[in-house]
Amino acid sequence: MGSRHVLFVMNTSPVTRAIVIVNTEGLHARPADMLARAALKYRSRIEVRCRNERVDAKSTLNLLVLGATQGTELTIEAIGDDAEEAVDALVALIAGGFAEEQHPANEQK
Secondary structure, three states: OOOOOOOOOOOOOOEEEEEEOOOOOOOOHHHHHHHHHHHOOOOOEEEEEEOOEEEEOOOHHHHHHOOOOOOOEEEEEEEOOOHHHHHHHHHHHHHOHHHOOOOOOOOOO
């Protein structure tokens, strides 16, 4: 009786996109947590590059270590079957300033 082997082929071409941090406070605790939680929704391996550092996008602590301030360029890279979708979602979150600019604390009425 022969055994059946199933070969799963994963997309091995990385999806990479650069994005600049636009929110005034940079990648502090809340946005880093939002980014990590968004990354956890995907099966792909997702990394963030900043300057000469490369970290796992699914770890809030690792993202905080980057010290990314407003104007810092990040590169999002994902490898896997949902890599394109993952990169699109993370880039959109960063480009939207993590929704921080929409409700300023000292808004005048």
